[in-house]
Amino acid sequence: MKREEIIEKLREILAAAGDGTVPDLSEDSNLATDLGLSSVSMLYMVIAIEEEFGIRFDDVGASDFVLLSDVVDYIEEKLK
């Protein structure tokens, strides 16, 4: 899966996990300050990513992800 496809899928997940608003995303988006993800919505997002990409977040903590690019890197690595 291409990097752009992963980001697009994340846009869909974030829209569905939030109030339906489609967020503007860039690789530099900060998960907490730009996207306003609380710890609960972060948990929901991670579970949605696991289900949508068929991967498991078993070797990271929530604090390992600061920017959206960190999440994309992780998904890319797991999909290899």
Next chain:
Amino acid sequence: MKWLPADCSFGDTVRVRIGSVYHYGIFVSEDEIIAFGLPPVPEYRDRPERLAVVATDADTFSCGSIIEKAVFSFSERRKKRTPAKIVEIARSRIGETGYNIIHNNCEHFVNECVFGVARCTVEEEARRRWLSRPICDVYIAEIGEFARGGSVYPPERDREIKECGNDALRAAKYADWALLALAAKRSLAVDFEKTVFKKTRWGRWCAEGFDFSLSHAGGAVAVAVSGGSVGVDIESVPNFEKKKAAERTDKLRERFFTENERAAYPDGPLPFLSCWTKKEAEFKRRARGNFDPASLDATETDAVSYLVGDEDETVLSVSADAVGAVRVFTVRGDAVRLATPKKIN
């Protein structure tokens, strides 16, 4: 399992609410509560034992919040270990690391000590919510992008398309079926080539396991897929205006719109198309009978309308069980993008 703010005893399962989450532990005494990690509060953020199994006193565990104890149901009481065994297991794990907020957190820890099964209700509920969320996705593309010819699945549909004598209509049929295959796979993880398709007595194609609806107009094709019932319709605003139909909307409204619709949709091309496509979308969702626009009242449906396209040239309406969950995607080449269409009355 219920939770009560009551006096705790040796081997009880306990929890405290910290902000929007709960922190769980095994109560041994006021001086010893064993938990996986310290409570998620700023003052413990830099403590090295923050993400390890630790024994703390009740004050450290509770952070000033009320400690609740678990009251187990009859069947849970039959499955749970004895207090002595629970405490023995919890103590044996002190110092253990490998904390993971999804798969190995404080709730997993207490359930493993008490029942021998690591599970977390928050994770299970979030996963259940995600997997059971209503899906109602609409995909829009240009007919030219998808009218590639060749063969489509199932053979009956393939034959029907090939027998179509009108070139433009045949291209549109190729396009909507190819877009349907993409939509069903992408939104519903459907194995399209193994799906059972049938044609109803009213001439509408339907699939086992999911619902879909097709529409095309003005060089665009739209496909809606959903776990519930769904109908979609699009109309091209420039085409409508070109046909001079726009100049006759007052007569069309008089003939085809109900009194409620005439009150809700003022005269003009856009309100007309919005109401008309809602009627068609609702008719397709019901999937039976013949289309009789005058007998179908758009104001009595939950259908929603949007303006889509680079120049807002297409009116799109969707009627569905899960109309609140409608998402619109634009497809160009291999790129599928979640759009933010303008909602119109």
